[in-house]
Amino acid sequence: MTDILRYAIELGAVLLLALGIKGLSKVRSARGANQLAAVAMALAVLGLLFNSLATTGISASAWIWILLGTLAGGVLGAITAQRVPMTSMPETVALFNGCGGMSSLLVALAAALYPQALEATGAVALVSIVVSVFVGAITFTGSIVAMAKLQGWLSTPGWMQSRLRHAVNIALAVLALIGAIEMLRTSGGATGLWIVVIASGLLGIGVTLPIGGADMPVVISLLNSYSGVAAAAAGFVVGSQLLIVAGAMVGAAGLILTQVMCDGMNRSLLSVLFGGALGASATSGGGGGEYTNITSCSTEECALTLEAAERVVIVPGYGLAVAQAQHTLREVTRVLESAGIDVTYAIHPVAGRMPGHMNVLLAEADVPYEQLIEMDQINPEFPATDVVLVLGANDVVNPQAKSDPSSPLYGMPVLDVQEARTVFVVKRGMSAGYSGIKNDLFELANTSMVFGDAKKVLGDLLVELKDLGLGKT
Amino acid sequence: MDPTFVEFLWVLLLGSLLGLELIGKVPPTLHTPLMSGANAISGITVLAALTAIIKAGDNIVLLLLGSVSLGFALFNVIGGFLVTDRMLAMFSRKPARKENR
Numbered sequence: 001m002t003d004i005l006r007y008a009i010e011l012g013a014v015l016l017l018a019l020g021i022k023g024l025s026k027v028r029s030a031r032g033a034n035q036l037a038a039v040a041m042a043l044a045v046l047g048l049l050f051n052s053l054a055t056t057g058i059s060a061s062a063w064i065w066i067l068l069g070t071l072a073g074g075v076l077g078a079i080t081a082q083r084v085p086m087t088s089m090p091e092t093v094a095l096f097n098g099c100g101g102m103s104s105l106l107v108a109l110a111a112a113l114y115p116q117a118l119e120a121t122g123a124v125a126l127v128s129i130v131v132s133v134f135v136g137a138i139t140f141t142g143s144i145v146a147m148a149k150l151q152g153w154l155s156t157p158g159w160m161q162s163r164l165r166h167a168v169n170i171a172l173a174v175l176a177l178i179g180a181i182e183m184l185r186t187s188g189g190a191t192g193l194w195i196v197v198i199a200s201g202l203l204g205i206g207v208t209l210p211i212g213g214a215d216m217p218v219v220i221s222l223l224n225s226y227s228g229v230a231a232a233a234a235g236f237v238v239g240s241q242l243l244i245v246a247g248a249m250v251g252a253a254g255l256i257l258t259q260v261m262c263d264g265m266n267r268s269l270l271s272v273l274f275g276g277a278l279g280a281s282a283t284s285g286g287g288g289g290e291y292t293n294i295t296s297c298s299t300e301e302c303a304l305t306l307e308a309a310e311r312v313v314i315v316p317g318y319g320l321a322v323a324q325a326q327h328t329l330r331e332v333t334r335v336l337e338s339a340g341i342d343v344t345y346a347i348h349p350v351a352g353r354m355p356g357h358m359n360v361l362l363a364e365a366d367v368p369y370e371q372l373i374e375m376d377q378i379n380p381e382f383p384a385t386d387v388v389l390v391l392g393a394n395d396v397v398n399p400q401a402k403s404d405p406s407s408p409l410y411g412m413p414v415l416d417v418q419e420a421r422t423v424f425v426v427k428r429g430m431s432a433g434y435s436g437i438k439n440d441l442f443e444l445a446n447t448s449m450v451f452g453d454a455k456k457v458l459g460d461l462l463v464e465l466k467d468l469g470l471g472k473t
Numbered sequence: 474m475d476p477t478f479v480e481f482l483w484v485l486l487l488g489s490l491l492g493l494e495l496i497g498k499v500p501p502t503l504h505t506p507l508m509s510g511a512n513a514i515s516g517i518t519v520l521a522a523l524t525a526i527i528k529a530g531d532n533i534v535l536l537l538l539g540s541v542s543l544g545f546a547l548f549n550v551i552g553g554f555l556v557t558d559r560m561l562a563m564f565s566r567k568p569a570r571k572e573n574r
Contacts, residue, residue, distance in 0.1 A: 017514060018491055018495060020510070020514070021492070021495045021496060021507075021510070021511060021514070022495045022496075024496075024503065024506065024507045024510045024511075025495070025496045025498065025499040025500075025503060025507060026500075026503075027500060027502060027503060027564060030503055030506060030507075030561045030564065031558065031561040031562065031564070033510075034506070034510050034513075034554060034557045034558055034561055035554075035558065037510060037513070037514055037554070038513070038554040041513075041514070041516075041517065041519070041550055041554075044517065044520060045519055045520065045523065048520055048523055048524070049523070052527045056527070056528075058527050059530070059531075061531065061536065062526050062527050062529065062536070065526050065529075065536045065537070065539065065540040065543075066523065066526055066540070066543065068540050068544075069522065069526075069539070069540040069541065069542070069543030069544040069547065070543065070544075070547055072544040072548075073543060073544035073545060073546065073547030073548040073549075073550075073551065074547050074548075074551045076544075076548050076552075077547060077548040077549070077550070077551035077552030077553075077555070078551055078552065078555060080548075080552050080556075081551070081552045081553075081555035081556040081559065082555065082559075084556065086559075086560070089505055089509070089556070089560070090505075092509075092552075092556060093505075093508055093509050093512055093553075093556075096509075096512055096513070096516075096548065096549045096552050096553045096556070097512045097515070097549070099516075099545040099546070099548045099549045100512065100515045100516045100518060100545070100546060100549035102542075102545045103516070103518040103519075103521075103522060103542045103543070103545040103546035103549065104518045104521070106522070106538050106539075106541055106542035106545065107518060107521040107522055107525055107538075107539070107542050109538060110525045110534075110535055110538040110539060110542070111525070113534070113535075113538075114529075114532060114534075114535050117528055117529060117530060117532060117535055118524070118525060118528055118535075119528070124478045220508070221508055224508055224511060224512045224515065227512065227515040228492075228511070228514075228515045230515075230518070231515050231516075231517050231518045231521075232485060232488070234518050234521040235481075235520075235521065236481055237521065238520075238521045238524045238525070239477070239481075240520055240521065240524065241480075241481065241484045242517070242520060243517055243518070243520050243521055244481055244484045244485050244488060245484055245487075245488035245491075246488070246514055246515075246517040247488070247515065247517065248484075248485050248486075248487075248488030248489040248491075248492060249488050249489070249491055249492035249495065249514070250492065250511050250512075250514050250515040250517075251489065251492065252488075252489040252490070252491070252492025252493045253492040253493070253495055253496050253507075253511050254508075254511055254515075255493075256492075256493060256496055256497075257496065257499070257504060257507060257508055257511070260499065260504065261504065356502050356503055356504035356505040356506065356507075357505050359502040359505075360502075360505055360506070360560050360563060363563035363564050364563050369502075369564065372502070
């Protein structure tokens with residue numbers, strides 16, 4: 001009887017998880033779907049606990065350890081989720097993801113050290129353990145490195161950018177393989193196990209460390225997929241079908257999402273992982289060069305031009321996110337709108353260095369969803385646009401991507417802002433974007449640079465616009 | 474071949490296909506929340522951690538490993554779902570707040 005109940009609960013949980021993932025892909029249903037997935041997770045956990053109570057029972061000491069783990073993880077997770085600013089979402093996802101990988105790794109370790117207790121004996125269990133340890137360790141160290149790089153705590157050491165890193169990584173992969181073989185040969189020997197743990201942990205670092213900030217979200221998405229694979233492998237270890245299904249779903253869905261992100265940047269997954277084409281040109285200086293013919297202007301001139309405009313398009317980028325200027329931007333656009341100026345936002349698929357990052361930030365600042373226009377829809381509109389305000393975006397508005405076949409950016413879809421009558425680029429200085437490539441847009445006659453931190457420039461702009469009598473209702 | 478193992482392979486295959494099918498078309502707006510939500514679901518390893526603790530008996534190392542694993546997994550799950558909800562709440566509450574101003 002308990003078996004039937006267990007299967008019913010597991011099937012129900014799988015169904016709800018699937019509906020959750022499905023619902024997460026539509027704006028209207030997304031929030032409910034996320035809650036549905038959370039309910040499914042709770043159901044799965046309660047189902048497991050009840051099933052254990054009904055069959056083997058749960059000892060008092062087990063309850064204590066369950067409670068300890070739950071309290072520590074739950075409280076820290078809740079606090080982190082509440083505290084973290086919206087601008088550091090990519091890092092946060094990386095951190096959570098790494099911990100998921102660590103969890104799979106630890107379970108596999110436990111099963112490898114005490115196979116009898118966890119009924120994880122035999123060749124199948126051993127292979128599952130190896131896979132879980134390997135993928136779990138890579139997910140953990142890779143995600144932590146990704147987080148540290150995005151936070152600016154880590155930078156890539158020089159030798160890591162050379163070809164030497166490939167040799168090192170291959171050596172580590174071979175070492176992990178040797179450990180795995182050793183472990184299978186000795187049917188679970190500890191030496192092989194620790195070799196796998198250490199080699200795959202280092203491999204996660206070695207693979208992630210050379211990847212530039214621009215490509216990091218792709219890597220995070222890929223690691224997210226890995227953590228699903230690690231969970232599925234852990235499912236094989238402890239014999240849980242629910243774990244296998246959920247892990248496989250996340251693994252597959254993560255892969256699709258990774259592909260979508262790569263498409264948005266016109267990069268292949270292989271070149272992100274192994275090529276580092278963009279990063280390499282940044283160091284060698286190829287495609288770089290000095291700027292000539294730069295026009296810069298004050299916020300006052302910018303305000304005057306904006307006041308005279310009828311159609312304004314805002315192009316937000318990573319600089320806006322870093323400066324946390326989304327709220328100030330919203331105030332500026334409110335003032336413009338109150339003066340009858342048509343304001344829309346052009347959202348490049350990878351603006352903010354994480355697909356959808358800009359949408360989240362602008363939504364936080366109460367920008368109506370309908371005003372966020374995707375690249376394909378907004379591009380034909382630029383010739384009819386009076387003013388484009390580029391805020392901390394660079395590579396996504398580089399015309400080289402369409403005009404210069406020798407450019408490393410060539411072929412990447414970009415926003416055709418140069419078609420507009422006037423372009424203002426708000427930027428802290430003349431430094432290159434993530435790709436390290438010179439942006440021809442800045443030299444065009446209809447482009448003016450407004451130097452400064454996005455938040456400060458927008459604040460000044462707001463004052464100037466109000467001085468001009470805008471926004472008085 | 475172990476029949477349960479074959480069964481597990483089928484489950485793995487069908488689960489993967491389901492995952493590929495589920496998110497065919499996603500508006501870019503939802504990429505970050507979807508990634509974050511899927512990431513929370515990958516914390517389903519709580520089940521594995523719980524199993525390890527329950528089967529540990531009085532093996533203190535196993536209890537400790539299971540408990541730490543549970544902590545990591547729950548950090549992933551709770552944090553992941555809450556942070557996703559925080560992001561998505563911004564999409565849904567918008568119209569109401571606009572009227573207030």
